[in-house]
Amino acid sequence: MTSPKYTNALIVGAGEGVSASLARLLTKERLRVSLAARDTGKLTSLCGETGARAFSCDATDAAQVERLFADVERDHGAPDVVVYNASARTRGPFIDLVAADVERSLHVTAFGAFLVAQQAVARMLPKHHGALLFTGASASVKGYAQSAPFAMGKFALRGLAQSLARELSPQGIHVAHFVIDGGIRNPGRSEPPDKPDSMLDPDAIAASYWHVVQQPRSAWTWEVELRPWVERF
């Protein structure tokens, strides 16, 4: 049972939370890590801590995504683990939603994932080697009231991931989609003291991403749900 060996990760939509935990875990596992965000200012301390390098990129812009991959490739080689973690949402009564916000939600949550995946796959396909990971949410599998735009974006992302899993698994590329079903604990958002572990620990999420990445190809997972023990589902 040999596991794939990955050396070079790119996380798009990096900030606090899952992406920071992943950056820490992946550098600990000796992968080179690149982080991409529209605003890289917030990544300074994480880069200092982990040695990751930050790249500025609007993932909804094809030219910027192309440049991002070219830049990462020049510095580190082509990434063989690529995580799409960006999303945008807008909420409220359906008739009050603003069309431009809805369009943006679709673009950041799903269309950007297409752009990033395409650049990633173009580099993975010749080597029949690579892992593509997508961060989903409760909204990936359940369309909630007053949250149509997020459901649209996250459902679309899941459709992308499932289609890629069918197309690319037999090419040696591992595609996985994570349904994060609950709130994620982060520095600015802590759980009630009387409800311990009622929010997802981003380190625990990262550990599950890492497990999936290590799976040998005879037993790949394409979808994992993660939720706190006390979350209603």
Added chain:
Amino acid sequence: MTSPKYTNALIVGAGEGVSASLARLLTKERLRVSLAARDTGKLTSLCGETGARAFSCDATDAAQVERLFADVERDHGAPDVVVYNASARTRGPFIDLVAADVERSLHVTAFGAFLVAQQAVARMLPKHHGALLFTGASASVKGYAQSAPFAMGKFALRGLAQSLARELSPQGIHVAHFVIDGGIRNPGRSEPPDKPDSMLDPDAIAASYWHVVQQPRSAWTWEVELRPWVERF
């Protein structure tokens, strides 16, 4: 067991196939029918046959969708049955897909549905009365290889429909999503003679839409799958 009485239908994304069958069935059931398409030229004969009126509209353009509803309303009153039937797809190996085509697929298949639904709901909500129908496909629930863009669009449409069903059913608006799982028979696309009824008859699809529209509110369906008897699933 009283059923809702609808009087005024709008079908967006009208052409041959399901929309034409619906137009015929709805006019036979005495609803006024409006049809919207980018190119209304192809609707002339259907309008002649059914008395439906055609409107030119690019459903991905918020201003045009707004004007469409204003125009329909002025002529016929606000529609109380609105069908979103438009979609666009682009296929092929993932790395060969063209970003602009993928964006267009998302916009026509899902974002346009949002724009149309919002105009429709704004008029239905004050009356707590109306039906919103969405035409899905096999790709709504299964992301196929070499078809990521269509999966993205149709998954997103399903997320929209499910979210609206949760938000609007308790407001008296019936939201339904149809998974058309198979090829649709139409004048230019007939089935092999040795495989009778191996493609969906659009009149049969229309009959199921009409059944759902007639359901009394104590027993509403939000999703229906339809497939030919011989279709693998």
Added chain:
Amino acid sequence: MTSPKYTNALIVGAGEGVSASLARLLTKERLRVSLAARDTGKLTSLCGETGARAFSCDATDAAQVERLFADVERDHGAPDVVVYNASARTRGPFIDLVAADVERSLHVTAFGAFLVAQQAVARMLPKHHGALLFTGASASVKGYAQSAPFAMGKFALRGLAQSLARELSPQGIHVAHFVIDGGIRNPGRSEPPDKPDSMLDPDAIAASYWHVVQQPRSAWTWEVELRPWVERF
């Protein structure tokens, strides 16, 4: 678009509610109707009203099910519409459940459906004609806390129905499964006056069964969800 013509229905697990509404609707549509229940005493008035004939049968007993079909066939010919409507449940904290009750729940809800379906299919297959309908519940697709036995039975029933749909549709037998997601209104169980139509009207459910039965084979539904407009889902 020709619809199948059915003439002879058998409803197993008959009592009040869905089965009574179906019996009324089917006799109105001129089908001969047979009803089966362990205790036929409760069916007297329904039989008087509809002209249906009642048969005593424990659906979990293979010999009794065999005799039921032989009896129906002798009187009316082989049934071409067969509805499995029986179920049994036991609820409560998991560790308090009684094994014999759990076994019975599985047997009445799922194993009996197998026995009935097999007798039905043996008669339908030579003619490539027939409809097999299964009554599911919320528990068919969602395993609730404190209700493991019902989830087991109803999930199993759905697995049976899905397998039969795949195997028998291409043989001309229409298999459909109904997810009744909510409480069913019946003489002994009425809805709160301030929540009109918050329970499923069994006549409305029967109308959807009948619609599915009438679908032409080019556009068959294998699963329909039905829920009241105000039901959370």
Added chain:
Amino acid sequence: MTSPKYTNALIVGAGEGVSASLARLLTKERLRVSLAARDTGKLTSLCGETGARAFSCDATDAAQVERLFADVERDHGAPDVVVYNASARTRGPFIDLVAADVERSLHVTAFGAFLVAQQAVARMLPKHHGALLFTGASASVKGYAQSAPFAMGKFALRGLAQSLARELSPQGIHVAHFVIDGGIRNPGRSEPPDKPDSMLDPDAIAASYWHVVQQPRSAWTWEVELRPWVERF
């Protein structure tokens, strides 16, 4: 991020394949392991290799399951990791299935899981500590033609697992269901030489079970799909 510490595992339905790999992995991780099967003869070599102890038990018999847990408890203490891995299937054209075989399939695949889970939970609940793992299959989520009995059993097992996950997660018991979607490699069933890793390596499956068991409670998985990279899905 502290992970639960488990010390004592029981695998019901032990033989070759997943259970043997699990026994090896769990003993390597220093858990005491007990194995249960109807026929313990086949477990001799595995017990010799791992130090696991074998118990004879027909999992469909409530009294035998009760005794199994009492025996394990007396020797090793109450198990805090319990795996239900037993199943039985019967295949063929629906009308040729033998009722007794179908009943047995339901009993071994699902009812036995109930019996085992109930004994396990009775011991885990007071400590709010334990993991319950269920081995599913492709048939857990898809009812195939000519395989209704296995679909019934595996769907039922999934309903049980989902219900238990909802009921017991907030009590500190981790319930997980594994959809093994493909053939499992074992000594008697090897894959074609030109299709490497086209069957699931049971060691890889065991590694995913172990990952899930180690998840901290803030990010639990209740369901994991595993399939070979080249498996159609």
